[in-house]
Amino acid sequence: MARVLITLPQAARRGEVIEIRTLIQHLMETGYRPDAQGAVVPRDILRRFSCAYDGVEVFAMQLAPAIAANPYIAFCTVATHSGTLAFTWTGDNGFSQTETRTITVT
């Protein structure tokens, strides 16, 4: 499991715009670099990140080889109701990781 840091408010008012910031430990190997023997290192990157708010996707992005290692992704969403936010990263070599956080909306 890759280590993940997710920063978001624990509680928010209904209708408030909240900022969510995520960091994940990943090499993001581009697939263009040669190793010490001259052979190209196979690509190993994250391909997609998404955030589902109680099952409804509120944010998603595609990642490309030019994105640096340990990608930092920050985005905003509207706090509509108390619930669970599920963050999913998927990538090469069958990489898939989901983390969940809860938010209380008053």
Added chain:
Amino acid sequence: MRILAALVTVLAMAALAQPARRSGFDEMAPALRAMQQDDAANPAMLWVAEGEALWRQPAGPANKACADCHGDARASMRGVAARYPAFDAQGSAPIDLAGRIQHCRTDRQGASPWPRESEALLAITAYVGLQSRGLPVAPPDDPRLNAFVAAGEALYRERRGQLDLSCAQCHDANAGRRLAGSVIPQGHPTGYPIYRLEWQGMGSLQRRLRNCMVGVRSEPFAYGAPEYIALELFLMRRAAGMTVETPAVRP
């Protein structure tokens, strides 16, 4: 009045002769500074989180975790990183923070040591280092270290490699000027282990020193070599009183 003017001139000249010490942080672009100062954006915090998990994880036949002896790192490790390297009576030589952690791991936990520059060793060192963030660098006033500090200073001033350059020629004589596009920092190791963008990962001071040595085309020492510890010892004396930034971000 004339005396006062003379005094001001003398003081101004003294200020010119000894420029204020600047951390590598002060030379960075605003975006990079913001990255270091925000724990939610600083990628080194991923290693810190890993180190925090390792702190609580029992290891070796003793099945003891760091936390079993040292308790809460936030209290017990506060200010520790600011004092290293320190004199190790057992080895009759100075030891750096990573070396001290290794000692604990092999002697107290009975576990196999982590290799230098391994992710686990960097993670636990970053976690311990974080507990001293914001405190001044406070090298121990230990007379047994004096000979090693002198050895470190000699290494700092020794010309090395095909380029025949010493550390001092860049980091004292030409600090603040540019080497190609990059500002030459004064070389104060206040934020190690660091997350370096060029590495796309975490690294220790020894890795950074190795970088410079390869840069002047000299043979680098092996990781953990006493020469690196002596250099670190001298550099930490040179940086005494500056603020610990661990875990820092550098370009």
